[in-house]
Amino acid sequence: MFKEKENTDVKGRILEVARRLFIEKGYNGTSIRDIAAASETNVAMINYYYHSKYNLFEYIFEEAFDVVMNRVFSVLRSDMPILELIEKWIDSYYESLMEYPQIPIFILYEINQHPEKLPERIQRREPYDIFLNISKRLEEEGRLGNIRETSVLDLLLNILSLCVFPFIFGSLAVKVTGRSMEEYHEVLVQHKDYVKRFVIQALKP
Template identity: 55%
Template sequence: MFNNEESSEVRKRILKEAQILFIKNGYKGTSVRDIAKASGTNVAMVNYYFQSKYNLFEIIFEDALDIFTKRIFETIHSDLPFFELIEMWIHTYYELLFEYPQIAAFILNEVSLNPEGLTQRIKKRNPYGSFSKIEERIEEEIKKGTIRETPAADFLLNILSMCMFPFMFSNLAMTLMEIPSNIYSELIANHEKYVIQFTINALKPCENELKTEKATL
């Protein structure tokens, strides 16, 4: 039998190797036997510490989601000027997804296997306060005339989809474009700048809208 210190190290090793395998092969493409082999343990030990592959997956996913939501919500609640906030918000998505690529993979897996479970996971982290905050900021900017009429829900969906999609479907994108992962990473790093500029430009009133506003004053 392991002592407490050895047990803790074995558990950490299993978690680390499972995370790597889930990212590389996906949930379905990873077996308990694969995890046991990679971590230098055996199937019985993996089951002893985590009971099942799904329980192991849940622990890794929950840790990643905690990091992800905390950083995103902190950014949204900051007092940065609005366009700086948008830039930092998008940058935070890209920074986190480069650092924790398993988040995108795990979310995609949950959308496919357990959408209700994913909804509950996000709900328990209370996203409503952050949604209300960005809605308030948008309304303030609309009143000041710095941005056009923009529904907060649509805006949030646009940010989420533009930031998450390149990471969720990276394997498909690399296959279709016939490029290796290092080239794709460079492409995504440059794509962040495009998403920031695209988002800010889409928010700003066009010239005709500004002329109409001036004419009504």
């Protein structure tokens, strides 16, 4: 029993340290030795539990990506009024990325190093029917004159770029502006409301 708990504690400590270092230094800037030193373990232990740095990265990415996608898709499946749904959609991205800031960094790494894997991750979550339904709702609201005619792809690209880029830019913004990460997070909370107003205003006829 004690040995099992000890193993769980060690695995958890390695995960937490790896998550932090991947965010701070990126995947390529983080070595197994860095993770071992910061987690007070050793390279052999990390290889025993996770086999490789990429497997460790995969575990962290998949865990966080799953949480974020479940939250976002839960909103998109709802039948709330379309403008309210869009606001909640933006909320779900911002709140999830505040909790899992490693996601944009991991996505950039996957796009650069394993471009075939990100579409596979998304397709496993079966998004087609969700976005087909959103597309139909946008078409209907446009036909009724409630919003401007807008394709679901245009809306998706706008929301993703407005929501994800501020988190990619975060570490640079902190250095350029001389603010702390806590101060930058406060800016992001305010920026979320700006993004919602911006997107809703763009959809108004």
